[in-house]
Amino acid sequence: MTIVPPEPGEPRRPLGPLNPGDAWVVADSGERYWGRFGAAGVLAVDAERGVLLQHRVGWSHFGGTWGIPGGARHQDESALDGALREAREEAGIPEGALRPRFSDVLDLSIWTYTTVVADVVEPFDPVISDPESVALEWVQVAEVAQRALHPGFADSWGRLSALLSLRPAIVVDAANVVGSVPDGWWKDRAGAAARLYARVSAWATAGVAAAELGLSADRWHPEVSFVVEGQARGMAEVGGVEVVRAQGSGDDAIVAEAVRLVGEGRTVKVVTSDRGLRERAEAAGADVASAGWLLAQLPAS
Template identity: 55%
Template sequence: MPEATPPGPPPGPRDPGDAWAVGPDGTKAWGRFGAAGLLVDDGAGRVLLQHRVEWSHHGGTWGIPGGARHQGEEAVAAALRESAEEAGVPEDGIDLRHAAVLDLGFWTYTTVVGRAREAFEPVIADRESLALSWVPVDEVDDLPLHPGFGASWPALRAAISTTPHVVVDAANVVGSVPDGWWKDRAGAAERLLSSVAALAERGLDARELGLPFARWWPQWTVVLEGDARAARTDGRSGRVVAGAGAGGAGADATGGDAPVGAGGVRVLRADGSGDDAIVEAARAALGAGGAPVVVVTADRELRTRVEALGAEVRGPGWFREQ
């Protein structure tokens, strides 16, 4: 969604990214280092849209908050920053879901899709919005849409309920590398959780999940059994939530559910069979509409059980490559 007219000058010095990118044929797009925007849904069938101010390019249309990327800024960071600046979106209150990239060769626009962890009211924080509104998904097409957003909306809408899930057989993955894990199973599990947390924060290439767009942030579940259950989950990057004690594979320490949004990590400590806990975690993800559900293991019997449910299987080598 190229911008033919830049926004009004912001207060203070400009970032070098606040400039035109010019293509070989003279086509201009706003954002020297590309641009990014955030499409956020509230988990209840509504998305946050911005009614663009009249003086902007395609003024009076509806789209998503976004703008030029700063020098050296990642697209996701730019989308979160711009949506915070323009619409008061809480940067630490969004679970990332996926990112789509429009690449014109000389310029890119990244649409980052996320879900609000908690309800919030958008706030017009600059001069680029006539209004901000939570719009029911079924009513988006009734609005005069920004041409760029309008072109991408059908594909974005089709994926809005897609929630991939990765379930990790910790014992199998840890045991695939002879690094002394048998001397300290809890420590080895903590190292694995650190790797999973890093992946949860960075996301996976869409091709690894057989999904459209560029990158996805799946939900992650790591199943620990035996001595590995003593692994600590405090102080880790990403959002690692300890779950499952005596309440079973799907419960937290109090016996209730311990859900984690996309981009987070859930730890299930199996009281009994780790394989049974993994099967139940895969079953629950599939039952909740997870698509796809990937189980990371090299155990043949476990592979047969989860594939019978409809889950896909990747080996420990795949996990390490990520």
């Protein structure tokens, strides 16, 4: 493997200096891959308009084909951050307009490409904001394969499109998870719930390993509902995880949330070690995972 800068005739962001990641990784076979630290891109999904595709300018790698906004990652930049940054730079996608759903990684050992599939939560019109695009278009999912696709995107499209109907959700029985660890939580129930909430928020933001959800791809960002009851109802909601404040029975609120999400077509996992609640959640159409399953994945306090 060797690292080489762009060749003449292959300009990269001429309005600003090159980033150290803007270089070709060349395999022993001679194949070239853009991005010293790997590359990442966003497949934006709109419920009505389809997916956002980029028609690549002729001088770019596989110019004239259709792909997704993306490019080289910066040094020490996560794939998620790199993909969202490239989406802003190449398609003018406003910050906050997308909610990541899952990521898929092509790992060639010398180079990786991460596709972040993200749902549009604030509608926008894409804008060609750098010289790498001829056009940006919303294309219905059924029509994507009819375009002349970038070979890399073409190879992944079948796998990605098969996952677009999946929308996992997790409902956390906060009282049960807090109570599963004898760490003195009973002295400050609201504080213990708030500390768990911070850890769950960080976990959800970073993404959940696909294998933990029984799904393919690399990491998923499920919708998480954090159900609290009693004294914990007064805790603040400061992260990206929704707090559901049970007005009566916490178990009833958890089941109601599971029923709502299943009714919306979500694949729901309820986190609790309560046997009675497990039976009710399963009857509502949800899977159940234990408190230990969640705690094993959370970052330290």
